[in-house]
Amino acid sequence: MTLQAPPNRLNSHGQIRRVGVEVEFAGLPPRDTAELVCGLFGGELNVVSPHRLLVEGTQWGEFGIELDTQYAHPVPELLESGHESDSEWARQQHQRRVVFHQKTRELIGDMVTGLVPTEIVCPPVPWNELETLDTLFQTLRDRGAKGTDASLLYGFGLHLNPEVERLDVDYLLTMMRAYLLLASWLRDEIKVDITREVLPHANPFPKEYALKILDFNYQPDLDSFIEDYLHFNPTRNRELDLLPLFAYLRPEHTHPLLHTLLIKPRPTFHYRLPNAQLSQLGWGSVMEWNRWVEVEKLAANASVLRARCDEYIAHHNRPLLARFKEKLLSLLGRHH
Numbered sequence: 001m002t003l004q005a006p007p008n009r010l011n012s013h014g015q016i017r018r019v020g021v022e023v024e025f026a027g028l029p030p031r032d033t034a035e036l037v038c039g040l041f042g043g044e045l046n047v048v049s050p051h052r053l054l055v056e057g058t059q060w061g062e063f064g065i066e067l068d069t070q071y072a073h074p075v076p077e078l079l080e081s082g083h084e085s086d087s088e089w090a091r092q093q094h095q096r097r098v099v100f101h102q103k104t105r106e107l108i109g110d111m112v113t114g115l116v117p118t119e120i121v122c123p124p125v126p127w128n129e130l131e132t133l134d135t136l137f138q139t140l141r142d143r144g145a146k147g148t149d150a151s152l153l154y155g156f157g158l159h160l161n162p163e164v165e166r167l168d169v170d171y172l173l174t175m176m177r178a179y180l181l182l183a184s185w186l187r188d189e190i191k192v193d194i195t196r197e198v199l200p201h202a203n204p205f206p207k208e209y210a211l212k213i214l215d216f217n218y219q220p221d222l223d224s225f226i227e228d229y230l231h232f233n234p235t236r237n238r239e240l241d242l243l244p245l246f247a248y249l250r251p252e253h254t255h256p257l258l259h260t261l262l263i264k265p266r267p268t269f270h271y272r273l274p275n276a277q278l279s280q281l282g283w284g285s286v287m288e289w290n291r292w293v294e295v296e297k298l299a300a301n302a303s304v305l306r307a308r309c310d311e312y313i314a315h316h317n318r319p320l321l322a323r324f325k326e327k328l329l330s331l332l333g334r335h336h
Contacts, residue, residue: 001282003131004290007300008165018124020161021285023276024068024117027146033118034065040135061123068119117156134284147278148193155195156276158288161268169222178299179240180210181308186273189291193275200237202272214309230255241270
């Protein structure tokens with residue numbers, strides 16, 4: 001598959017934009033996965049704990065590989081809670097607690113391996129090098145890794161974290177408008193797995209929010225844009241999650257969602273919609289990136305974007321009965 005270039009290839013510093021990739025799968029434990037990554041991209045293996053490993057010093061930076069459950073990993077705060085000023089007896093007691101905690105977490109990880117996914121968090125990769133990264137997906141497939149469609153229990157996903165071009169509200173609002181207009185098309189193209197539809201990880205945006213954003217009379221400043229997003233979307237489980245970006249832009253913001261351990265501040269979009277289609281030959285980050293680029297292309301075409309926003313607003317302002325009839329005819333036509 002040919003890699004598609006985004007309309008704007010560089011960030012605001014004139015550098016090639018990067019994209020982070022995260023993927024979940026079954027069938028290959030973290031240690032084997034980390035060794036596979038080392039074999040492909042070089043680097044040094046760092047065993048943080050039995051079910052959490054790093055591959056450091058690759059051409060792009062650090063890969064993180066782990067079982068995707070917090071209960072399989074030691075809690076850093078507990079490991080570091082001892083103090084040099086403690087008595088010898090207190091230090092020994094703390095060390096016993098640490099060893100017991102580590103062994104317990106290792107045992108939990110051993111028990112759930114195969115039930116919870118292994119996750120790879122790739123370092124930010126220049127968008128024009130995603131084809132090289134895709135050798136990872138072919139190798140995972142060859143080694144027996146299982147993706148979303150291998151079982152009804154597998155709600156696995158692939159996440160893209162495309163670096164933003166700019167940080168101003170006009171750009172972010174334009175991108176959100178383009179995404180909302182293409183969200184339904186993306187779901188159809190991806191054929192989002194039924195298990196992932198049921199699970200809350202990549203929920204669509206509420207209609208009330210879409211109507212607000214797509215109205216060209218809506219011209220917020222950055223703080224208002226953030227506040228409105230948080231009001232309508234008080235969750236990280238959105239198909240396009242902006243919380244990491246907002247945590248980066250406003251580190252002092254008081255909303256608790258922006259300060260949870262799962263939110264990592266970064267100047268990227270967090271696109272959570274794609275399945276992990278490891279059984280599909282040719283599938284990988286390039287395929288999902290190409291779909292994402294359609295959002296960027298629409299955002300870059302101001303006249304088409306405005307026309308489609310106006311069309312969306314006009315359609316949803318029609319009487320309910322008329323919209324229901326149109327939807328019914330559309331479903332019947334799709335069935336036949």
